[in-house]
Amino acid sequence: MHPQFEPLLATLAPDLQGALARELNRADFSGMLSATQADALGQAGGLDEDALCFALLPFAAAYALTPISHFNVGAVAREIDGSLYFGANMEFLGAPLQQTVHAEQSAINHAWLRGARRLRGLTVNYTPCGHCRQFMNELNSGADLVISLPERSPSSLAHYLPDAFGPRDLAIQSLLMDAVDHHFSLITGGPTTDEASATLTDALSVKDGLLQQALLAANQSHAPYSQAHSAVALQTVDGRIFAGRYAENAAFNPSLPPLQSALILLNMSGADCRQIQRAVLVERENAPFSQWDATQATLTALGCREIHRQLLTA
Ligand SMILES: [Zn+2]
Known part of the structure; x- marks a missing residue:
């Protein structure tokens, strides 16, 4: 159970306290x-x-x-x-x-x-x-x-x-939370030719679970304005993988970047943001902007040392 739950439970009426404690104590909560x-x-x-x-x-x-x-x-x-x-x-x-x-x-x-x-x-x-x-x-x-x-x-x-x-x-038909599948696939066969490739480590295998989870997430990302679809998958030291999707906003600035999306899932699953061992950003080729710099900077601040980037094609 989350360390802060115990004192919070103590403040509840007994019936709710008992029922909620049973849920919070579940190993898969x-x-x-x-x-x-x-x-x-x-x-x-x-x-x-x-x-x-x-x-x-x-x-x-x-x-x-x-x-x-x-x-x-x-x-x-x-x-x-x-x-x-x-x-x-x-x-x-x-x-x-x-x-x-x-x-x-x-x-x-x-x-x-x-x-x-x-x-x-x-x-x-x-x-x-x-x-x-x-x-x-x-x-x-x-x-x-x-x-x-x-x-x-x-x-x-x-x-x-x-x-x-x-x-x-802006006459946008597809709204956030609508079911979508963009049918992107990974561009494989060596490092990318853009600027960010200078900082890339070895390319991930297409079969790598981390990359597959990122691809799945990117195919459900919401970027109807820029079409710069992207996703990030994070793997913690215990092997768990958390993938997040880009959620773009009509006013651009309130957009939620794909790294933040993945970090939210990681945090809510009870994992520790300081225990990320590997990360991959996947994003559409020839997009008008890249999530790479911000993703890399924040992950580095969190202590993650193995950060990959792979491009997607429609
Ligand atoms: Zn707010």
């Missing part, structure tokens, strides 16, 4: 609850979904990594089927502040990577910043997404982001 599990928890604690999400917020915030701000934010994303996904903010010492992950982005990306296809709501312990409101506006649930904050009535994203600019203004 990874920061999410299926609809069935969430339903059982709600019944045990006599809580409706809204109240249950608020009760879970401190547990989501326990995943926050905030060596710079020491300001921990937790979020719980609710899928339309009732599944719940935790999220928490993440900061990285030694990397530019722009690499920071917000709790709302974490919960949404977490749900997306675990296969959620549409969200109906998000519960968060502080009012969402402008960056996150814009990030949420990229979702296929759109302005109907319900945001629940402490001591306020639940309100739609349209309430928190009036007169919004988003994908529909």
Whole structure:
């Protein structure tokens, strides 16, 4: 169990405490609850979904990594089927502040990577910043997404982001969380010819599980504006692999880079960002920009020494 869960459990009413402890103690607990599990928890604690999400917020915030701000934010994303996904903010010492992950982005990306296809709501312990409101506006649930904050009535994203600019203004049909498969394949046969290749280590085997997971993730990435699809897969010292996808935003700056996406999954799975042994970035050839410099800089700050890059072709 996460070291911070024990004291948090002690603050709950006995019925909810016992039922939640059983879930959190599961060896495979990874920061999410299926609809069935969430339903059982709600019944045990006599809580409706809204109240249950608020009760879970401190547990989501326990995943926050905030060596710079020491300001921990937790979020719980609710899928339309009732599944719940935790999220928490993440900061990285030694990397530019722009690499920071917000709790709302974490919960949404977490749900997306675990296969959620549409969200109906998000519960968060502080009012969402402008960056996150814009990030949420990229979702296929759109302005109907319900945001629940402490001591306020639940309100739609349209309430928190009036007169919004988003994908529909740019005639984009494919929205964040829509099912996609870009059918990319890996370009193999030696190092790439671009500038970044100077820093590449030996090319990975196509059969390498790390590369295969990255390819799978890239085929589900969201980059309808630039078409610069990308993904990152990370392998920790215990052999586990975590793959994340690029989530582009109509306003560009709130886009979530593929490394951050993978780091969110790693963190929510209880793994340690300082224990990444190998990493690979895969990205489309001839894209208008590359994720390489930022990916390499942040991974280096986290102590990862083996970082690969491989190109994709349509
Ligand atoms: Zn934010």
